[in-house]
Amino acid sequence: MEKLPVVGGGVQPTSKHKLPLSLSAQYVGTFAYKTVKDRLPIILTKVIDTVYQHRIAATEQHGKEGGSDCIEIVSHLSKLKHELQTNKELLDIENDGNDDVRMWNQVLQQEMDDDGNTPRFFKSAWLYVECYMYRKIVESISLSQHLKTFDPFGEQKKTALYDCLKPATTLIQYCNESIEEKKSPDGIIAEFLQMSLWGNKCDLSISAGIKNSQKVSPLSQLHELGSKILVNKSNQIWDTLNKANLNKPVRIDFILDNAGYEFMSDLCLADCLTRLNLVDKVYFHCKAMPWFVSDVTPVDFSWTLDILGQNESVILREFSRSVKQRLDDKVWNVSTHPFWTTPHSFYSMEKISPDLHSDLAQSSLLIFKGDLNYRKLVLDRNWEHTVSFSEAINGFRPTALCSLRTLKANVVVGLQDGLAEELGKANPNWMVSGEYAVIEFAAKSFI
Structure with missing residues (x-):
């Protein structure tokens, strides 16, 4: 990676080692x-x-x-x-x-x-x-008088949902069949972690608001896309879930990213976790305001369920009904916090928003979705690609956490020696194309 001069100031993170420099637009060509x-x-x-x-x-x-x-x-x-x-x-x-x-x-x-x-x-x-x-x-x-709650990205997000209803139906049906056929829970979760991961390819901010929705069967892509996962810590995630189940109740938190297909894939993963009795409570963390074009707000959460509930598909209507019932029963919960729409990286959460940090510490596993959350986890800095994920998150460990992210920004860590160079020779844009992905994990710190 290019060695960059110092960028900016602000509240500096603490680290045993000198931190790399922040990514910045001052470097032409990046x-x-x-x-x-x-x-x-x-x-x-x-x-x-x-x-x-x-x-x-x-x-x-x-x-x-x-x-x-x-x-x-x-x-x-x-x-x-x-x-x-x-x-x-x-x-x-x-x-x-x-x-x-x-x-x-x-x-x-x-x-x-x-x-x-x-x-x-x-x-x-x-x-x-x-x-x-x-x-x-x-x-x-x-600052307007009458339009204070207007979401300028709202119609784009709804269009993205309508465009993905067919593959979303396939995804829900496959979840139903997998559970009814009593497939191994670890195999189901491994598959739906990948479904949720690849849902992150549908990002309206990376495409500058141009349609970028899932239109083909997600099941047909799984085997083909497996080789594109550069880091896959699914086993550690499964082990964490198993250990958590020894000490009930189990809470899982999703820090959401995009509305539309990605959100549907997240709901399906949560559905599998719930129906397999691997979790007792699920919390979905939304953005408090319209953010990065397609990020889920509480309003988006609500209208998504309404659109599914009004669809002609029995599968979609029943899925909406079951999600709403879990929300009514407080098994599933929708949450938001101002911290998610700040410019702060997550290492600063304990200082900036100690209430949120303390709440997340009650969870058994945090699932951070997408590119922006990944960037905030690793401080959006010019890390060497072989630096471990655990080091790059700079001490942010309120509990065990994982990141499901397709690469759409020029920062990634946790890679094996020589892999970045190999990928760069084949495709100079490998870090920003959304073609590759990581499933990262960091265990809870007990220090």
């Missing part, structure tokens, strides 16, 4: 640079178009003030797009009524570079800049 230069402006343009088109419906619902809200949001976002493309300084989050404003503006002060300069889009840490853009989108909407 995926971070391409993201800030190309992908983020495209995403902003789509949001602007969505809000502008919504002005007619907003006027019908709220009168002239609703249409004026849309125009104000468009103006706000157009200014943000210009600032991004011209590498302007990052500005404070305005007081938009959300509880996280003070925290975000504190981080802005902490992110001053070594010379005391204010962060800029092409100079600061990529993770921070990308999160900042999504928070500014929320700011533009929250």
